[in-house]
Amino acid sequence: ITYYDSAGALKDMVQSHLLQVLALLLMERPDSLAPNDIHDKKVIVLKNLEVLPAKEHLLGQYKSYVKELEEAGMKKSKTETFARIALNCKMERWDGVKLFLRTGKKLKRKYGQIRIKYKPPAKKFMLGFSGLGDNRIVIDVYPKQDITVFMNTNTPEQNLDVKPVKFEFCRDCEFGPNTPDEYSVLLHEIIRGDKMLFARADEVRACWEVVEKIEKMKDKIPFVVYEDGGEPENLK
Numbered sequence: 001i002t003y004y005d006s007a008g009a010l011k012d013m014v015q016s017h018l019l020q021v022l023a024l025l026l027m028e029r030p031d032s033l034a035p036n037d038i039h040d041k042k043v044i045v046l047k048n049l050e051v052l053p054a055k056e057h058l059l060g061q062y063k064s065y066v067k068e069l070e071e072a073g074m075k076k077s078k079t080e081t082f083a084r085i086a087l088n089c090k091m092e093r094w095d096g097v098k099l100f101l102r103t104g105k106k107l108k109r110k111y112g113q114i115r116i117k118y119k120p121p122a123k124k125f126m127l128g129f130s131g132l133g134d135n136r137i138v139i140d141v142y143p144k145q146d147i148t149v150f151m152n153t154n155t156p157e158q159n160l161d162v163k164p165v166k167f168e169f170c171r172d173c174e175f176g177p178n179t180p181d182e183y184s185v186l187l188h189e190i191i192r193g194d195k196m197l198f199a200r201a202d203e204v205r206a207c208w209e210v211v212e213k214i215e216k217m218k219d220k221i222p223f224v225v226y227e228d229g230g231e232p233e234n235l236k
Contacts, residue, residue, distance in 0.1 A: 133164035
């Protein structure tokens with residue numbers, strides 16, 4: 001707990017994991033699959049990330065965290081054990097698409113994930129439709145690597161009735177529960193000498209620049225205390 005209290009969810013998970021995956025997701029096609037070509041495109045994404053206003057974010061701490069600090073002989077703190085971060089990418093393809101990074105400890109379930117809510121269609125095309133939800137994609141990073149797409153579709157009975165449906169890629173379901181985990185893959189790449197999956201120095205700096213912007217506005221970001229095993233918020 002000594003390390004975590006000095007880092008929190010922002011530095012422990014957002015900086016080192018979620019921003020890296022987000023960069024891979026948003027980058028343009030590299031010139032080749034050579035590591036430096038991929039890193040170049042990731043850096044472009046990271047340098048174009050815009051931190052949205054403080055009210056768009058949410059930080060939190062599970063209820064028993066204070067007790068754990070006391071038991072460790074440490075002072076009470078407002079270290080975040082939960083973070084929901086809202087970003088925009090100023091690259092032409094993504095500008096205006098709200099990007100959420102969400103991670104936390106002692107939630108209802110363990111996960112680190114990226115949620116992308118797509119731009120709504122023009123209102124003139126949606127006149128008369130009912131039941132419209134958000135089109136979005138959810139990418140789970142931890143503890144599983146699953147992808148879920150939520151998409152509006154017409155119901156068979158009424159063309160103007162719309163229902164959000166879910167399309168899911170389950171990694172364990174597809175490849176089995178004993179497939180190599182992410183750390184095994186990284187160790188294998190180290191042995192091979194392949195740097196593709198590792199962060200380059202300028203990528204690391206760009207990630208820290210994003211986190212530092214959030215750190216500077218932390219006093220303005222809403223902060224909640226949530227029950228152990230609960231949910232700080234309800235995301236649809």
